[in-house]
Amino acid sequence: MTNEIKIAGFGGQGVLSMGMTLAYAGVFEGKQVVWMPSYGPEMRGGTANCTVIISNDRISSPIINQFDMAIILNQPSLDKFENTVKPMGQIFYESNNVINPPTREDVSVFEVPAALEAVNLKNAKGMNMIMLGAFLEKNPIVSIDSILKALKKVLPERHHHLISANEKALKRGMELLQNPVLS
Amino acid sequence: MTNEIKIAGFGGQGVLSMGMTLAYAGVFEGKQVVWMPSYGPEMRGGTANCTVIISNDRISSPIINQFDMAIILNQPSLDKFENTVKPMGQIFYESNNVINPPTREDVSVFEVPAALEAVNLKNAKGMNMIMLGAFLEKNPIVSIDSILKALKKVLPERHHHLISANEKALKRGMELLQNPVLS
Amino acid sequence: MAKIRGHVSIKIENCKGCELCIEECPQHSLEMSLKINQNGYHYAVLVEDNCTGCINCALVCPEAIITVYRESKKKKEPVAVISNVTENIKISLDIN
Amino acid sequence: MAKIRGHVSIKIENCKGCELCIEECPQHSLEMSLKINQNGYHYAVLVEDNCTGCINCALVCPEAIITVYRESKKKKEPVAVISNVTENIKISLDIN
Amino acid sequence: MATKLLMKGNEALAEAAIRAGLKAYFGYPITPQSELLEYLVRELPKRGGAILQAESEIASINMVYGAAATGERVMTSTSSPGFSLMQEGISYIACAELPCLLVNVMRGGPGLGTIQPGQCDYFQAVKGGGHGDYRMIVLAPGSVQEMADFVYLGFDLADKYRIPVLILTDGALGQMMEMVEFPEYDIEAHLVDHSSWATTGKKKGSERHIITSLFLDPEILENVNLHLQKKYDTIREKEVRYEAVMTDDADFIVVAYGLSARVSHKAIEMGRQEGMKVGLLRPQTLFPFPSEQLNALADHVNGILVVEMSAGQMVEDVRLSVNGKVPVEFYGRMGGMIPAPEEILNEINRFYSQKLIEETF
Amino acid sequence: MATKLLMKGNEALAEAAIRAGLKAYFGYPITPQSELLEYLVRELPKRGGAILQAESEIASINMVYGAAATGERVMTSTSSPGFSLMQEGISYIACAELPCLLVNVMRGGPGLGTIQPGQCDYFQAVKGGGHGDYRMIVLAPGSVQEMADFVYLGFDLADKYRIPVLILTDGALGQMMEMVEFPEYDIEAHLVDHSSWATTGKKKGSERHIITSLFLDPEILENVNLHLQKKYDTIREKEVRYEAVMTDDADFIVVAYGLSARVSHKAIEMGRQEGMKVGLLRPQTLFPFPSEQLNALADHVNGILVVEMSAGQMVEDVRLSVNGKVPVEFYGRMGGMIPAPEEILNEINRFYSQKLIEETF
Amino acid sequence: MTNRNEGIQCEILDRMDIVWERPPALLDVKMHYCPGCGHSVVHKVLMEVIEELDIQDKTIGIAPVGCAVLAYDYLDIDMQEAAHGRATAVATGIKRVRPDRIVFTYQGDGDLAAIGTAETIHTVNRGEQIVIVFINNGIYGMTGGQMAPTTLPGMKTTTSPDGRDVESQGHPLKIADMIALLPGAYYVTRQSVTSAKGVRKLKKALLSAFQYQIERKPGTSFIEVVSNCPAGWKMTPIEANRWLKEEMLKYYPLGDLKTPDT
Amino acid sequence: MTNRNEGIQCEILDRMDIVWERPPALLDVKMHYCPGCGHSVVHKVLMEVIEELDIQDKTIGIAPVGCAVLAYDYLDIDMQEAAHGRATAVATGIKRVRPDRIVFTYQGDGDLAAIGTAETIHTVNRGEQIVIVFINNGIYGMTGGQMAPTTLPGMKTTTSPDGRDVESQGHPLKIADMIALLPGAYYVTRQSVTSAKGVRKLKKALLSAFQYQIERKPGTSFIEVVSNCPAGWKMTPIEANRWLKEEMLKYYPLGDLKTPDT
Numbered sequence A, B: 001m002t003n004e005i006k007i008a009g010f011g012g013q014g015v016l017s018m019g020m021t022l023a024y025a026g027v028f029e030g031k032q033v034v035w036m037p038s039y040g041p042e043m044r045g046g047t048a049n050c051t052v053i054i055s056n057d058r059i060s061s062p063i064i065n066q067f068d069m070a071i072i073l074n075q076p077s078l079d080k081f082e083n084t085v086k087p088m089g090q091i092f093y094e095s096n097n098v099i100n101p102p103t104r105e106d107v108s109v110f111e112v113p114a115a116l117e118a119v120n121l122k123n124a125k126g127m128n129m130i131m132l133g134a135f136l137e138k139n140p141i142v143s144i145d146s147i148l149k150a151l152k153k154v155l156p157e158r159h160h161h162l163i164s165a166n167e168k169a170l171k172r173g174m175e176l177l178q179n180p181v182l183s
Numbered sequence C, D: 001m002a003k004i005r006g007h008v009s010i011k012i013e014n015c016k017g018c019e020l021c022i023e024e025c026p027q028h029s030l031e032m033s034l035k036i037n038q039n040g041y042h043y044a045v046l047v048e049d050n051c052t053g054c055i056n057c058a059l060v061c062p063e064a065i066i067t068v069y070r071e072s073k074k075k076k077e078p079v080a081v082i083s084n085v086t087e088n089i090k091i092s093l094d095i096n
Numbered sequence E, F: 001m002a003t004k005l006l007m008k009g010n011e012a013l014a015e016a017a018i019r020a021g022l023k024a025y026f027g028y029p030i031t032p033q034s035e036l037l038e039y040l041v042r043e044l045p046k047r048g049g050a051i052l053q054a055e056s057e058i059a060s061i062n063m064v065y066g067a068a069a070t071g072e073r074v075m076t077s078t079s080s081p082g083f084s085l086m087q088e089g090i091s092y093i094a095c096a097e098l099p100c101l102l103v104n105v106m107r108g109g110p111g112l113g114t115i116q117p118g119q120c121d122y123f124q125a126v127k128g129g130g131h132g133d134y135r136m137i138v139l140a141p142g143s144v145q146e147m148a149d150f151v152y153l154g155f156d157l158a159d160k161y162r163i164p165v166l167i168l169t170d171g172a173l174g175q176m177m178e179m180v181e182f183p184e185y186d187i188e189a190h191l192v193d194h195s196s197w198a199t200t201g202k203k204k205g206s207e208r209h210i211i212t213s214l215f216l217d218p219e220i221l222e223n224v225n226l227h228l229q230k231k232y233d234t235i236r237e238k239e240v241r242y243e244a245v246m247t248d249d250a251d252f253i254v255v256a257y258g259l260s261a262r263v264s265h266k267a268i269e270m271g272r273q274e275g276m277k278v279g280l281l282r283p284q285t286l287f288p289f290p291s292e293q294l295n296a297l298a299d300h301v302n303g304i305l306v307v308e309m310s311a312g313q314m315v316e317d318v319r320l321s322v323n324g325k326v327p328v329e330f331y332g333r334m335g336g337m338i339p340a341p342e343e344i345l346n347e348i349n350r351f352y353s354q355k356l357i358e359e360t361f
Numbered sequence G, H: 001m002t003n004r005n006e007g008i009q010c011e012i013l014d015r016m017d018i019v020w021e022r023p024p025a026l027l028d029v030k031m032h033y034c035p036g037c038g039h040s041v042v043h044k045v046l047m048e049v050i051e052e053l054d055i056q057d058k059t060i061g062i063a064p065v066g067c068a069v070l071a072y073d074y075l076d077i078d079m080q081e082a083a084h085g086r087a088t089a090v091a092t093g094i095k096r097v098r099p100d101r102i103v104f105t106y107q108g109d110g111d112l113a114a115i116g117t118a119e120t121i122h123t124v125n126r127g128e129q130i131v132i133v134f135i136n137n138g139i140y141g142m143t144g145g146q147m148a149p150t151t152l153p154g155m156k157t158t159t160s161p162d163g164r165d166v167e168s169q170g171h172p173l174k175i176a177d178m179i180a181l182l183p184g185a186y187y188v189t190r191q192s193v194t195s196a197k198g199v200r201k202l203k204k205a206l207l208s209a210f211q212y213q214i215e216r217k218p219g220t221s222f223i224e225v226v227s228n229c230p231a232g233w234k235m236t237p238i239e240a241n242r243w244l245k246e247e248m249l250k251y252y253p254l255g256d257l258k259t260p261d262t
């Protein structure tokens, strides 16, 4: 079983750390993982994205052009990656940042109002965790426990007090898709 | 007909310009010529040598390890080049600077007391021309006229007044071997 | 001292929200908008009608997107300035 | 002022005839030889017996081939110094 | 005990270097390798090594020259344009036979190019981008794990042969994270005694040590070169490393290294699923190149496809290895583009359909 | 009217450059090419060009970059270590497609090596010692005459293809004197109009010109690379130059360039005298390499000997050209040593005696 | 941020003159610089000066690697991108074949004062008649915030995580002071862009520098701009400018270091 | 030259002490330098100093390309040959891994002040605890007499055949003056070797410099020696030294440029 995931958004939205958290969680469940960021000057105020592959077997190519799922946090990223999702795949998009939702019919599309919910949770930075929670609700490839363990690795020591807030955000994300707005 | 000649001595003895003069004279007689100097830091106070090839035909290799004739102006050069002269070849050596004369029996050896004669001519710098004269006496491969024309090319304008002194030296060198000291 | 009347027009879709213009405006005429533009930045807007047209904001604006107007000495017809709209429209009716 | 008696010994086969020692000797004790060594250089020789052992010549000699002697304060046995010979011989009989 | 971590390739490389006893690092920032420098700035001084951000790549490589000549384990890293600037220094290091570790995290060229990954500095690495007849040992990791493993190997080989060892990798392998395991490595047991030649101050009563690459007399310099060539021959004989994937029964193989080998791996997996007998040969050492192995394989396969992120460089070494025995084709992407598994599969398919045609007629 | 002079190779090259309309020279002293700089210092300012002794080879090559980008004929020259320092700059020039003339008067390496002649920078010259997939046109003169001739040719090709052209020669050819004839050369007739891209100040009303090698977007950089590769293919097709000596009836040929070709020429003359059917193929362009010609010859000869003053570099291109058709052997000297005609003849003899044995049994 | 309306949207005013607008020579495209970055401010001033002196058609600019490497996308003049550190060598090459053109380089502190030190010093020492615009932001912006030769003591960067340690990492290099010693330097000044006043002064300095070149004054003009790097310094633009004034200017005091009369 | 005898051949003297002899650390081999060359004099003084300080067993010298490239054939210490211009980078490499060793570079003016400018300045700026011996002979000796950065205005070399033209070829670079500005410079002095007095002073300077390094004083010692190149200058050694005193010292006045107390 291999999951090939694209995560994309603006530079400051926590796209790379969301991917890293997911990857680390995979490790804690004994899987093979690859995390591959986009890098370079496009990060300067622009967009950022990463690929996460989680697999039970050795991962051959870290470079893939097609994904099982995509977690999309802004419009330019949706425009760029919508067509890279495999037929029957999934797209999770943040509805505040994406004005024109995906139009593909051969994939499952999940709208997640994560920005709004983050404001509600008084945790603006938690938007990415809400997205991740939503993703995990539909794809329980790793457990919340593993994600929390992973956060300890990804966050610098001085931010470990934020983990419980992140946990809330994750859970909120999961709830959001317990009654998903399928579009 | 090809003549392959080695000329060697101390740095200041005019070895390179002697060779260049010979080569230029060859040009004036419509021959193909190559002049190949040794170069580099060995010139710093040390020894200098050059190869001159004068031929009626296209000259293939400018690099040769064996010579028809050698004009030798000091002991280290003799030590280095004595064995590079082809059997039946010729060695011309300056007797004041060479303490141990050549010992080879399969070549013709000409002793030229050029330094002494240069002092006699009150033209210390003319030693190389005396050697060249001696060489030409035995090998009239170019005419004295061509040599004089060549000197005009080789000497910088401001030294052209020395050409007549050089002519004298050349002639003196030729005389010296009209009754050669065969050793 | 009679106040010179000025106005600024900001190409807000290129604003990066650095707030340097705000910091530099002696009149405190500028503030940040709550909204964000398509690049995700809050943008500067003219909020007080007390601009003197001193061009300070324009001089420090890194994006060079502030146009500054000042009341003409030789008064003539009026001119309409539309500015700070989200679309890139800048119409200066110059009936000169 | 009592003159200090000195002496220099020059390893002439390594001399390059730069004449700097001659220029620098306050006693004019040194001169160039007419002969040349095996490297083709005229070499410096001590020609006057007035060397004070001031070591000036040794200090400026680029080849570092000048050994300088000075009369010992604590006079003892004599010593033979052979110098400036074409072969590389320097014998200092030190009967100390 | 061995440690397992999820790490970026660049960081794994840096961490391994510290564990291998790195005594000094000299480098200059350039994307996509700066994490290496940044990691070492944070970690190395705490763990017994010196680190210096130099004023340029030229300074870096010459600092490496000086420090390596004292016999210590030292390294530098850079990316393509910076590596070009080091060519003179590398030629000096190779001639003076100084052991050291170099890293080129390649990006797309030529010129300033892009910061996206590339494999277009292969020639420069294996044929010698600097002047003169010299070689480096060139290691090409294919995973974050190998980014670490080849550091130990690299230092050991450098010490053993007194040769600069280059880890030739690319921006993607440098930036991506995978699990990496750092084995136990007893530094002391691996260190080679360099006291017979290193310049650390002339011991009383023994001869002074001289590090030089100047040999004005061509006969001497020719001997130096003959010595170097002999060493390179030994290395060719003993140090070839490669990974062969499903080559035993293959009638067609892909040859690729580093990142493009990873992608090719996926492509041959896909090919196998479609029933094609394809394999992969992944050189782990680019110098020495697995020429004999390829030559032997050429007796069994009908064709070879070389995949590179370049206009075709390693393909020449593959052709030289098989010397006309089988057709060698090339597929490459350039300028920071990475081939997709599907593209490579396409190329493999082309071979198979050709073969089908041949067999039919 | 044409002028005939007895000149050093370095000086002939410099004189030809002036006659070809050289507008600026930037260089740094290094043996054995300094005469080139020194000649131009004396002559160029009088004859309409600018000359500057730069603070380093790196400065030189980047001055060339700037000046070439104005569309003028400019050049630099150096010897091996200095050429290594230019690798980054050359990669930039190649990518930005700036026409210019470079000269490497090779000496024995690696490292500081010696100042005696060498041919060990072949790989660096033809495969690209700098980073990225680029090529230069590489011209290898075999005589003082060609030292001059290839300057005109070099400038013309550089202008035609917007490519750096390298004259790859060695210390012996640079220092030796032969007769050289400078043909009439109408500069104006040869100059190519570069006004469509050169940076000389943006003309009012037209687009500005940009000289760059930065293409952050890999898709764009890949296109730049494809464009370059296409250009290189055209050059491969159209610009191969070589001299074939007695190859028509040869059953064995020597392949050599530059100085070693001169020596080999003598060796095959000696061989012919001994009744052996030997010939010589002397590539005058090293890139593009006369691969097809060699491949065709390989149909007729039984063996090829490559002679270089290196450990064996061009020999790889010869092997790639004949692709296993005939055995390709190598004879080389290194470190500033020059093979003697007799040594080469020996190697040829070995082939013949082997053949005799083969024919006997 | 205001809760008030979204700005004065449209208004009929009395007859108004435009007293400042984007210089047309600064192309109307979005620049890639981070919010508040001083590079963009200098670009703007530069193009105002080039327009005012009417030299747009004979100016050639050189921007080497650094955050301003893409300057050619913004400045509507002929431009050359140069290798890291080599801009002044490139400029020399141009100026020697085209002495009638106006040539300037635009270089960062990593570029000019680290890898390009030799080229910088020798270009000025030769008195090449060019203008060097030197953006000193105390950091390597483009590569993600590493220490530069000009980084202040104790200043944190990704390669001086505990602050620059002068003992092991050296002192901030005041290259303009060294440059000013050289006889080939014609005009050396240090300016900044953190205030409208600073921008006005910079413009004056640049006007002089280009004017000198137009008049073929013997020697090089060297304009250092003490600038910011909010991204690399991990500060907001306003914090960055404040820190610049309070800390950077202590080490790099503004003013002329050498003028044609001194 | 004398017509007199060939020197005092043998003489029995009173008890004599050797007051100067070749330092044993200067190997007893013929050096390749031209007659009268200052390089050899400096070698001699250097080895005297190393002997006197008893650091022969822990000193590592670096000589890059230049006439002194073969210094390792003469100096009986561990040595590294370095690439042209990079000696101080090499020294930095050594010193950073072996801070307890005594490290010096020995560099010509072409090497240190042309191609190696960046390395020189940054090494001193970092205050590397090394000694830099800088032989300024105003010319590229080894390559046959080309112009150096330090060549005097009007001075003829093979690349300034009509004399250095400062307009097009730049001014003599007083690099020691620039160096002295740097906080990393601990001791900067300019000496010469044209007289016995000069040699004595140079020795004192070198003794101080190495002593500072032994004592781990913070910073670099930089000893410039204004030297000659009779071959490159096309003068006899005596003429050369005279010209040096009369002309070179005008541009490069002797004395300390920076001492630990200043």
Ligand SMILES: Cc1ncc(C[n+]2csc(CCOP(=O)(O)OP(=O)(O)O)c2C)c(N)n1
Binding pocket: E028, E029, E030, E031, E057, E081, E082, E085, G065, G066, G067, G068, G084, G107, G108, G109, G110, G111, G112, G135, G137, G139, G140, G141, G142, G143, G148, G229
């Ligand atoms: C030879 C080489 N080395 C390193 C780099 C990477 N690099 C690009 S820009 C830069 C420095 C940027 O700093 P600075 O010059 O201060 O400009 P800034 O971005 O701060 O404006 C570096 C090291 C490169 N492109 N080329």
Ligand SMILES: Cc1ncc(C[n+]2csc(CCOP(=O)(O)OP(=O)(O)O)c2C)c(N)n1
Binding pocket: F028, F029, F030, F031, F057, F081, F082, F085, H065, H066, H067, H068, H084, H107, H108, H109, H110, H111, H112, H135, H137, H139, H140, H141, H142, H143, H148, H229
């Ligand atoms: C990269 C490189 N460029 C050029 C040279 C040639 N070269 C050797 S020494 C030298 C300069 C010598 O001058 P200097 O440093 O002043 O030393 P000097 O001989 O005068 O003592 C040069 C240019 C070289 N060896 N390497």
Ligand code: SF4
Binding pocket: C006, C007, C008, C024, C025, C026, C027, C028, C029, C030, C050, C051, C052, C053, C054, C055, C056, C057, C058, C068
């Ligand atoms: S022009 Fe002056 S007063 Fe008006 S907004 Fe700008 S800074 Fe304020």
Ligand code: SF4
Binding pocket: C010, C014, C015, C016, C017, C018, C019, C020, C021, C022, C043, C044, C060, C061, C062, C063, C064, C065, C066, G036
């Ligand atoms: S200065 Fe310019 S970019 Fe910054 S907030 Fe004001 S208008 Fe926007």
Ligand code: SF4
Binding pocket: D006, D007, D008, D024, D025, D026, D027, D028, D029, D030, D050, D051, D052, D053, D054, D055, D056, D057, D058, D068
């Ligand atoms: S020691 Fe003094 S007095 Fe004696 S020879 Fe030397 S310089 Fe002259």
Ligand code: SF4
Binding pocket: D010, D014, D015, D016, D017, D018, D019, D020, D021, D022, D043, D044, D060, D061, D062, D063, D064, D065, D066, H036
């Ligand atoms: S100084 Fe030394 S080398 Fe020069 S002449 Fe005197 S003894 Fe000879």
Ligand code: SF4
Binding pocket: A044, G032, G033, G034, G035, G036, G037, G038, G039, G067, G137, G141, G142, G228, G229, G230, G231, G232
């Ligand atoms: S990284 Fe720094 S210098 Fe570069 S654009 Fe951003 S703020 Fe400006």
Ligand code: SF4
Binding pocket: B044, H032, H033, H034, H035, H036, H037, H038, H039, H067, H137, H141, H142, H228, H229, H230, H231, H232
């Ligand atoms: S060339 Fe000059 S510096 Fe070199 S050894 Fe001769 S005199 Fe000395």
Ligand SMILES: [Mg+2]
Binding pocket: G108, G109, G110, G135, G136, G137, G138, G139, G140, G141, G148
């Ligand atoms: Mg900067």
Ligand SMILES: [Mg+2]
Binding pocket: H108, H109, H110, H135, H136, H137, H138, H139, H140, H141, H148
């Ligand atoms: Mg010098």
